[in-house]
Amino acid sequence: MTNEEIKQSVSAIFPAVTYDETGEFLTILVEPAEFRSLMKALRSNAEFKFDFMFCLTCIDWKTHFMMVYHLLSRTHRHNIVVKSKLSDIKNPEIDTVCDIWETANFHEREVYDLFGVKFKNHPDMRRLLLDEDWDGHPLRKNYVDENMISL
Amino acid sequence: MKKVNIMADTQKLIFPAQLHETADGGIVVTKLDDIINWARSNSLWPLVFGTSCCAIEMMSAADAKYDWSRFGFEVARASPRQADLIIVAGTIVMKMAPVLKRLYDQMPDPKYVIAMGACTISGGPFFYNTYSVVKGVDHVIPVDVYVPGCPPRPEALLHSMITLQEKIKHETYFGKNKVAGK
Numbered sequence: 001m002t003n004e005e006i007k008q009s010v011s012a013i014f015p016a017v018t019y020d021e022t023g024e025f026l027t028i029l030v031e032p033a034e035f036r037s038l039m040k041a042l043r044s045n046a047e048f049k050f051d052f053m054f055c056l057t058c059i060d061w062k063t064h065f066m067m068v069y070h071l072l073s074r075t076h077r078h079n080i081v082v083k084s085k086l087s088d089i090k091n092p093e094i095d096t097v098c099d100i101w102e103t104a105n106f107h108e109r110e111v112y113d114l115f116g117v118k119f120k121n122h123p124d125m126r127r128l129l130l131d132e133d134w135d136g137h138p139l140r141k142n143y144v145d146e147n148m149i150s151l
Numbered sequence: 152m153k154k155v156n157i158m159a160d161t162q163k164l165i166f167p168a169q170l171h172e173t174a175d176g177g178i179v180v181t182k183l184d185d186i187i188n189w190a191r192s193n194s195l196w197p198l199v200f201g202t203s204c205c206a207i208e209m210m211s212a213a214d215a216k217y218d219w220s221r222f223g224f225e226v227a228r229a230s231p232r233q234a235d236l237i238i239v240a241g242t243i244v245m246k247m248a249p250v251l252k253r254l255y256d257q258m259p260d261p262k263y264v265i266a267m268g269a270c271t272i273s274g275g276p277f278f279y280n281t282y283s284v285v286k287g288v289d290h291v292i293p294v295d296v297y298v299p300g301c302p303p304r305p306e307a308l309l310h311s312m313i314t315l316q317e318k319i320k321h322e323t324y325f326g327k328n329k330v331a332g333k
Contacts, residue, residue, distance in 0.1 A: 129246075130246065130283075131245070131246055138282040138283070143282070145282045148280065148281065148282055149278060149279055149280075149286075150279065150280055151279040151280060
């Protein structure tokens with residue numbers, strides 16, 4: 001499918017989503033409330049069939065967190081980016097997609113580890129890289145480490 | 152009785168003793184410190200331990216081209232119980248630090264440490280703006296020889312290991328830290 005066709009098909013099911021085409025990929029911006037049903041549709045609908053998630057990460061914009069998901073379809077040879085804005089800085093939360101794409105399990109644990117975003121209904125929401133007793137989430141812009149020497 | 156000194160300064164690998172030839176064989180005269188240090192320094196067994204790119208250079212130093220077994224290092228041990236040298240080759244992160252400390256503690260005395268490369272000396276390229284890297288492995292375990300470089304060439308590592316051998320040759324039997332003649 002071309003980007004235009006994807007936009008039409010997505011908007012037919014989810015009229016609330018918006019798009020951004022300034023980057024390399026077609027980007028779908030979706031509210032966290034609608035996020036999980038959109039992801040399920042992207043994975044299972046025969047016209048989309050995004051069966052491969054090749055990147056899952058998060059960005060700290062200080063005013064909000066932005067979850068970023070890169071998806072690819074091996075059958076249709078098209079790819080997109082799904083972004084979802086988390087406005088709650090103190091306690092950011094979003095639904096898990098690790099039952100939709102198995103790889104998201106560890107990626108979500110990494111994002112939880114480094115950004116402190118909690119994934120609802122994740123089966124094993126523990127830190128992935130840092131020690132379990134680590135204090136804070138180091139990739140947050142407001143992270144303070146007394147031992148860190150800043151240049 | 153002919154007296155031959157077979158420990159010349161330029162031939163450190165030669166057995167440190169005097170041979171007194173007699174009609175039915177010979178007598179060897181040496182010092183306890185000399186003979187122990189000779190044995191220890193020429194059979195240093197390194198622990199198989201590498202945490203990043205320095206480890207690749209370390210493996211290269213073990214390979215045929217540089218061949219550290221020429222100096223007695225060839226028996227790399229996978230268990231700290233059997234090793235007496237640990238070459239800290241690569242970045243040590245906070246999560247690795249307790250593991251490294253435990254490995255060092257498990258090694259039997261006398262034991263020696265070589266800090267290989269910028270990361271293990273000071274944190275190196277990760278000195279600034281990092282939350283995860285230990286800024287110098289000597290915060291965790293004591294270091295005998297430091298090798299600068301990022302990564303050091305195998306020649307540099309070999310030089311550091313020979314320097315360590317020189318250091319061991321000046322030890323006394325009772326206590327690693329006592330240096331003979333000082």
